[in-house]
Amino acid sequence: MESMEIAGRLQAQFPDQVLDICSFHGQVGVLIQRQQVVDMLRWLRDTPGMQMNHLMDLCGVDNAKKDEPTLQRFEVVYNLYSVPERHSLRIRAQIPEEDPCIDSISSLWAGADWHERECFDLMGISFNGHENMKRILLPEDWQGHPLRKEYPLKGREEWSGMEELLHKVETLQQFGFNDAQNQDNEKT
Amino acid sequence: MTRPVTKTLEIPVADGERNPYSLKMGPQHPATHGVLRVDLELDGETILKCTPHVGYLHRGFDKIAENRTYAQTLILTDRLDYIGAMANNVGYCVAVEQLLGFSVPERAKYIRTMVCEMSRICSHLLWLATHALDIGAMTVFLYCFREREILLDLFEELCGARLTFSYPRIGGVRQDVTRKFIDELQRVIHLFPGRIEEYETLIDTNRIWLKRTVGIGKLSGDKALALGLTGPCLRGSGVDYDIRKHRPYDAYDQMDFEVPLGSDGDIYARYRCRMEELRQSLRILQQCVDMLPPGPVLDKDAPDLVMPLHKNTKGGEADSTSYGTGIIKFMEEQGIYPAGDIYVSTEAPKGELGFYFISDGSARAYRMHIRSPSFIHISALPTIAQGELIADLIANIGSLDVVIGECDR
Amino acid sequence: MMQVLILFIQILVLFAIVMLHVAYATYFERKIIGHMQVRMGPMRVGYHGLLQPIADGIKSFFKEDIIPEQADKAAFRAAPIICLVAMMTSLAVLPFAKGWVLADINIGLLFIFAMSSLASYGVILAGWASNSKFTFLGGMRSMAQVISYEIAMGLSLVGVMMLSGTLNLTEIVEAQGTSFTGMYIFPQILAFFVFCIAMLAETNRVPFDLPEAETELVSGYCTEYSGMRYAIFFMAEYIGMMVMAAIGTICFLGGWNGPFVIPFFPPFWLILKIYVFMFFFIWIRATLPRYRYDQLMELGWKLLIPLALANIVLTGIIKAFTS
Numbered sequence: 080m081e082s083m084e085i086a087g088r089l090q091a092q093f094p095d096q097v098l099d100i101c102s103f104h105g106q107v108g109v110l111i112q113r114q115q116v117v118d119m120l121r122w123l124r125d126t127p128g129m130q131m132n133h134l135m136d137l138c139g140v141d142n143a144k145k146d147e148p149t150l151q152r153f154e155v156v157y158n159l160y161s162v163p164e165r166h167s168l169r170i171r172a173q174i175p176e177e178d179p180c181i182d183s184i185s186s187l188w189a190g191a192d193w194h195e196r197e198c199f200d201l202m203g204i205s206f207n208g209h210e211n212m213k214r215i216l217l218p219e220d221w222q223g224h225p226l227r228k229e230y231p232l233k234g235r236e237e238w239s240g241m242e243e244l245l246h247k248v249e250t251l252q253q254f255g256f257n258d259a260q261n262q263d264n265e266k267t
Numbered sequence: 268m269t270r271p272v273t274k275t276l277e278i279p280v281a282d283g284e285r286n287p288y289s290l291k292m293g294p295q296h297p298a299t300h301g302v303l304r305v306d307l308e309l310d311g312e313t314i315l316k317c318t319p320h321v322g323y324l325h326r327g328f329d330k331i332a333e334n335r336t337y338a339q340t341l342i343l344t345d346r347l348d349y350i351g352a353m354a355n356n357v358g359y360c361v362a363v364e365q366l367l368g369f370s371v372p373e374r375a376k377y378i379r380t381m382v383c384e385m386s387r388i389c390s391h392l393l394w395l396a397t398h399a400l401d402i403g404a405m406t407v408f409l410y411c412f413r414e415r416e417i418l419l420d421l422f423e424e425l426c427g428a429r430l431t432f433s434y435p436r437i438g439g440v441r442q443d444v445t446r447k448f449i450d451e452l453q454r455v456i457h458l459f460p461g462r463i464e465e466y467e468t469l470i471d472t473n474r475i476w477l478k479r480t481v482g483i484g485k486l487s488g489d490k491a492l493a494l495g496l497t498g499p500c501l502r503g504s505g506v507d508y509d510i511r512k513h514r515p516y517d518a519y520d521q522m523d524f525e526v527p528l529g530s531d532g533d534i535y536a537r538y539r540c541r542m543e544e545l546r547q548s549l550r551i552l553q554q555c556v557d558m559l560p561p562g563p564v565l566d567k568d569a570p571d572l573v574m575p576l577h578k579n580t581k582g583g584e585a586d587s588t589s590y591g592t593g594i595i596k597f598m599e600e601q602g603i604y605p606a607g608d609i610y611v612s613t614e615a616p617k618g619e620l621g622f623y624f625i626s627d628g629s630a631r632a633y634r635m636h637i638r639s640p641s642f643i644h645i646s647a648l649p650t651i652a653q654g655e656l657i658a659d660l661i662a663n664i665g666s667l668d669v670v671i672g673e674c675d676r
Numbered sequence: 677m678m679q680v681l682i683l684f685i686q687i688l689v690l691f692a693i694v695m696l697h698v699a700y701a702t703y704f705e706r707k708i709i710g711h712m713q714v715r716m717g718p719m720r721v722g723y724h725g726l727l728q729p730i731a732d733g734i735k736s737f738f739k740e741d742i743i744p745e746q747a748d749k750a751a752f753r754a755a756p757i758i759c760l761v762a763m764m765t766s767l768a769v770l771p772f773a774k775g776w777v778l779a780d781i782n783i784g785l786l787f788i789f790a791m792s793s794l795a796s797y798g799v800i801l802a803g804w805a806s807n808s809k810f811t812f813l814g815g816m817r818s819m820a821q822v823i824s825y826e827i828a829m830g831l832s833l834v835g836v837m838m839l840s841g842t843l844n845l846t847e848i849v850e851a852q853g854t855s856f857t858g859m860y861i862f863p864q865i866l867a868f869f870v871f872c873i874a875m876l877a878e879t880n881r882v883p884f885d886l887p888e889a890e891t892e893l894v895s896g897y898c899t900e901y902s903g904m905r906y907a908i909f910f911m912a913e914y915i916g917m918m919v920m921a922a923i924g925t926i927c928f929l930g931g932w933n934g935p936f937v938i939p940f941f942p943p944f945w946l947i948l949k950i951y952v953f954m955f956f957f958i959w960i961r962a963t964l965p966r967y968r969y970d971q972l973m974e975l976g977w978k979l980l981i982p983l984a985l986a987n988i989v990l991t992g993i994i995k996a997f998t999s
Contacts, residue, residue, distance in 0.1 A: 103607030104365055132492055133508070136610060136621050138636035145627060158610045158623065158638075162492065162508045169610065190495025193646035201329065216322040216675060225330050226634075232334060290809045298891035312813070312969055401891045403882060403966025409713040475883055475965045657813075658968040661892050 080166050082107035085129060089168075093119055098173065099149075108169040113155075113181045116172050120184055123159060123168065131159040131168060134184075137194035139202030140171075143228040152176035153204055157184075174204060183209035201226040287315050290657075294323050298401050298661045301671030303645065305660070314660060317652045319645050324675040332635040337363050338437060338570060340635070345431035347639060348673040351390030351616040353382045353422070353432050355673075358613035360435045361516045362622035365611050367437075367604045369569055371517075374562045375439035380518040381452070381555040382425070382434065383613075384548040388459070389418050390616030390668075391541050391548075398538070398665035399470060402479050407469055414462050417455060424448050438569025449556060456553050463545050471542075480535040484651045484663040487532060494650060495643040498618025499540040500667055504532030510614040521558065522551050534666040541668075604628050617641055617668050641674035686778060687768075694767060698914045699729035704951075705958050712962040732907075739903035744806060747900065751805035756905045759798035759912035766791040766919050771846040773932045773942030784845040785837070788923060789830060792878060795912060796822035799880075799887060799897050802909070806900035814896030817969060818887035821877055824976035825884075829874035831984035832867040835991040836860050836927045849931030859930040863994075866987040868928045870980050872956075875920045877976070879913065882961040886969055921953030922946070 083102065086109050090097040096119060098110040111119060123131040136158040142150045153174040160167045174181055183206035185191045195206040196215040203224035205212055214221060218240055223230055237245070288311075293304035302323035308316040328347075332340040344355040357379050364371060371379075396411035419429045425448055426434040426441060434441050470476045486496070491504040501508055509526040511519040527543030529536030606628040612621035618640025625634040644667040651667075652660045703718065703725070710717025718725030743752055769784040771777040781787060796818055803815015837843060839860060840851035852858045861868050877884040888896030898909050925931060925946055934945030967975070 101607075103605075104368075104609055106609055108608065132489075134495060135612060135619065136623055136636065136638040138623055138634075138638075140625060140634050145633065156608075156623065156636075158621070162506060162513075165513055167610075169608075188495065189490075189493045189650065190643050190646060193642060194495075197642075216325040218322075225327060230330075232330070288809070290813075297894060399965065403885070403889070403891070404964065405709075405882075406713050406962045409715060413714055469963070470965065473965065475967055478971055479965060479968060656968060656970065658886075658889070658892055658966075 080128065080164060082166055082168050085123075085166065085168050088129075089119065089123065092122060106167070106169060108156075108171050110150075110171050110173060113172045113174055116155075116170070117182045117184055117187065120157065120159070120170065120187055123170075124187060128164070129161065130163050131161045131166075133160040133162050134158070134188040134191055134194075135160050135167070137184075137191055137198065139198040139204045139226065141202060141226060141228045153179055153202065155181055155198065155204060179203055180205045180207055182207050185209055200224070203227060292660075298664065300397065300664065300669055303664070303669065303671055303674075305648070305664075307657070307660070309657070312656045312658075314652050314655055314657065317649045317660065319648050321642070321645060321671070321674050324671050326676065328637060328676045329635055332632050334631065336630045337367070337632060340632070341435075341437070342431070342433050345433055346672055347637065347676065348390070348615060348617060348620075348641070348670045349430055350393050350670055351386035352430060353386035353434065354390070354613065354615040355620060356432060356435045357383050357517065358611075358615060358620045359622060360437050361613055362609065362611035362624060363437050366607075366609045366624045366626055369438040370566055371439055372563050372566055373518075373560045374443075375564045375566075376518040377555050377559050378440050378444055378564060379435055380522065381444075381552060381559075382422075382432075382440075383517070384551045384555070385418055385421065385452075387548050387616040388545055389415055391545050392418075394541060394616075394665075394668045395466060395538075398662075398668075401661045401665040402476065404470055404473075404476070407466055410462075410466060410469070414459065417458075421448065421451055421455065424451065436565060436569060439563070439565035441565075443564045444559075449559075452552065452556060456549050456556070459549055460546065463542065467542065477535065479658075479662060480533065480538060480666075482531070482533050482535075483655065483659050484534045484666060485532050486647075486651060490650075491532060491647075494647040496618070496647055496667075497640050497643070498614070498616070498668075499537055499544060500618065500644060502526065503529035503537035503540045505530045510612055510619060514612070516611075516613055518555070518558075522554050524551050524554075534662055537666045604630070612638065615640060617670065617673065618644065620673075637676055639673040639676060641669040641671070642676075644669050645674055683778070690767060690778065691764070694764070694915065694918070695911070697918065698911050699733060701914050701918070701954060702732070702910075703729045704954065705961075708955065708958050709962050712959075736907040737904055741903045741905060742900075744808065744900050746807045748805040748807065751801050752900075753905075755798045755802035755805055756901070756908035756912070757798075758801065759795050760908050760915070762791045762794040762798065763912045763915040763919060767915070769845060770919070770922050771849065771926070771931065772946055774846070774850075776943060777846060780844070780846055782842070782844045785833060785843045785848070785923075785927075788919065789826070792916065792919070793822065793826055795916060798912070802901070803887075803897040806897075808900050810893045810895075811897050811899045814887045814889075814893045814899070817893075818880070818897060820969075821880075821884065821886060821972060821976075824973060825874045825877040825980075828870055828976055828980035828984055829878060831981060831988065832870035832874060833923075833927060834984070834988050835864045835867040838988070838991050838995060839863065845926050845931075849926055849933065852930045852933070854930075854933045856930075856935070859928065861928040864928060864987070864991070866983060866990070868924075870984045870987070871924060871928070873975075873980060875924060876957070876960065877972070879916045879920055879957075881917070881957055883964040883967050884972055885966060886972060889966055917954060917957055918950060921950040921957075924953055925949040 086100045086107050089109060090100065093115060096112045096115050098112065101108050123129050134157065138156055140154040140156055142152055142154060151173040155172045155174060157170040159170065172181055181204060183195055185195060193215060195209055196213065199205050199212055200214040200216050201224055218238065220239060287308035290307045290309055291304065292307060294302040304320040306318040306320065307314055328343050331343060341356065341359055344359040345352045347355045392411045392415045396408040399407035422432060423429050425444060426432050486504050488504040488506040491501050492506055497508065505528055507526060507528055512526055524547045527540050527547065529540050604626055606626050608625040610621055610623045612619045619638065620640060621638030623636040623638065624632050627633040648663065648667065651663050707717040718728035721727040721731045743749060766788045768778040769781055769787050799818045800815045803811040803818065836848065840848045842848060852860055880887050888898065898906055901909060929949050932942055932946040938944040
């Protein structure tokens with residue numbers, strides 16, 4: 080089935096949820112509201128003829144620097160593929176800045192678990208119903224979400240864990256641990 | 268099972284309740300293939316709960332890519348799956364070409380297919396080596412490295428680098444292959460089938476190997492798909508999903524090859540899949556060599572390669588971006604390139620390597636997301652390892668074929 | 677007084693020779709396994725790396741001796757010594773040739789069993805005393821393994837005892853006679869098979885190296901050991917290999933008897949046979965993957981022990997009918 084056709088059927092099925100359908104280089108993206116994302120994806124996965132059973136990718140997008148006023152601040156992008164039918168579709172769920180959260184789809188695809196954790200970690204979008212919504216790539220006590228557009232490329236201070244480590248090195252050096260430079264100085 | 272009772276550990280209560288024995292494997296551990304940490308809760312040696320922790324190698328490629336031109340990001344892809352780096356380079360270039368609308372000459376397509384398959388062989392050889400070592404067969408490790416060395420020499424002949432190639436360019440490849448390279452590759456194609464048989468005689472019919480792999484780490488096809496497994500791990504469970512067949516890129520649509528499928532979804536099935544893939548890759552290589560068309564290897568519209576100005580020459584101060592061996596010049600103005608988003612995936616040795624790009628028309632990606640197979644494969648580890656033994660966990664990590672550089676990005 | 681002094685000198689000479697053998701057994705292993713794995717093995721120190729074991733010894737002797745802060749220090753220090761002493765003691769009853777034995781006691785075989793079990797006590801103690809999770813699991817595995825395989829091994833040698841009617845090692849060799857066909861490997865082929873497998877397990881060698889499986893338990897029971905203490909474990913393991921090889925030679929391959937007598941150096945054939953056994957150890961190591969813990973237990977209890985028992989019954993029946 081053509082991607083455009085699937086998008087059309089999806090719109091017919093959920094008319095108030097689909098905001099827009101756009102196409103680029105033959106790939107079709109469907110902009111949707113976030114409320115019924117689980118139902119929509121389940122419909123895409125389970126409907127005969129669709130069978131979008133492979134979640135290729137899930138990631139968050141920050142629209143802050145895009146000059147398209149119709150878009151909300153955040154998006155979660157689901158790239159779906161059907162292994163038996165060999166067609167694909169992209170779902171872009173809009174998420175407002177005030178309340179960055181969306182329902183988790185880890186009940187549909189167990190593999191979405193870590194994708195969603197990564198999205199939460201780096202983009203700060205939390206997923207309702209996810210069992211283990213914790214940071215995954217960054218340390219637990221990290222401040223901020225690096226992939227947001229306002230996040231600076233270089234911070235003013237070290238991460239607290241690094242400070243702690245440096246402090247530990249300093250105290251250990253008092254006891255002569257791993258202090259090759261001092262030893263050289265003593266020799267000369 | 269009791270725990271060692273010492274003055275520092277808390278003494279377990281003696282009311283017959285079994286406390287799980289918690290064991291932190293990694294990030295420094297010989298069998299976790301890099302800096303993976305797995306927290307285990309054990310009952311004896313049976314795993315009650317297994318929690319992988321990643322992120323020790325997180326370098327923030329997504330963020331870096333947003334602040335560099337497309338060509339500058341290319342070198343980052345070397346550092347993803349550093350065992351088969353060429354496949355990442357090709358995957359990235361294919362994605363950027365589709366996004367920005369560059370075309371690729373035929374000859375470059377064939378060369379790319381060739382190097383992709385070479386890196387697949389490289390990666391699978393290293394996988395076999397470490398997987399066998401994990402299970403305790405030491406000799407296979409060194410045999411595989413012997414063959415991998417030949418391939419790395421070939422890569423060196425091709426582009427001067429052995430691990431981090433950055434050989435493909437957006438719009439082609441950097442330079443043409445030499446006669447010597449083709450001759451050597453022919454030799455490899457004839458040499459390798461015998462060598463693959465050699466590995467198989469060492470381990471394939473070995474009773475201990477079979478005992479360690481058959482029926483261990485079983486996954487059904489549906490479950491593997493739901494977990495997001497791709498590549499040989501998914502095909503071992505019998506799901507026919509190979510991007511080279513489903514969405515052919517480069518010259519794969521011209522190639523005649525088969526996709527080996529397993530049925531049991533256990534460690535042995537994944538092992539068999541990869542061994543067959545080695546043979547299929549050799550087949551593809553032979554076809555590439557036979558069918559290699561003449562012509563240019565870099566599209567004339569591709570971004571130019573600019574050699575840097577040297578500080579001491581009369582050109583004066585080098586500008587801040589021109590260092591290294593040469594950079595690819597992108598038009599820096601806005602609105603030259605099409606704006607939009609695209610998801611392109613390629614069949615990397617480990618599985619589906621996908622790039623999701625959003626372009627806003629400038630020379631820099633607005634957003635890049637890498638869908639790395641290793642990341643998803645590690646997330647499947649708790650499901651697979653639950654209820655099995657420590658030794659099986661090690662075998663499972665090996666058979667999932669994870670590289671932490673790719674997982675953490 | 678004089679006798680004690682002579683005995684003391686004999687002990688010293690044996691100790692020195694065995695230690696030298698241990699050092700070169702490591703060289704032997706590294707060279708052979710190297711060539712099996714398409715590489716050279718040690719090449720740098722001395723001609724073709726001949727001085728490598730000595731360099732290794734010196735290196736480990738001068739390395740820093742690290743004892744973990746949380747370890748049970750007394751037990752931690754004692755463990756390697758127990759291993760080494762137990763293994764060295766069993767050398768005392770081995771007859772290298774007729775009359776070439778330190779203590780010709782009449783329960784030599786039992787004594788060796790006792791000592792090799794004691795060595796595993798050192799391993800378990802090391803695992804426990806290090807107060808580390810990996811070493812503890814290694815110690816546990818070692819305990820289970822030694823208990824199961826000790827039985828199989830003991831039972832496999834019962835047939836030999838029945839045929840020779842003695843536990844004295846010298847007499848076992850003499851009972852086999854000087855001819856080739858007298859060797860117990862022919863009537864006791866089943867026992868020899870069980871013995872060979874149990875021997876590998878008893879010395880923690882591949883494919884039964886679970887207590888120190890490096891890809892699973894880092895380095896098993898000796899993870900926390902370094903320097904000389906680690907080297908002592910290493911030595912104990914190699915002496916253990918030699919003792920087991922010697923037992924195999926004495927009980928099944930006719931001990932020091934060979935096709936012809938070597939003048940002035942009667943132990944020649946014994947040592948040669950021991951090295952054939954060692955080669956077998958190394959060959960196995962280069963070829964086989966590792967068993968899993970439960971599979972190892974299964975093999976021991978479900979295959980080896982019944983086989984050894986069947987062998988005893990068979991030997992008994994044959995002996996009853998032939999005599």
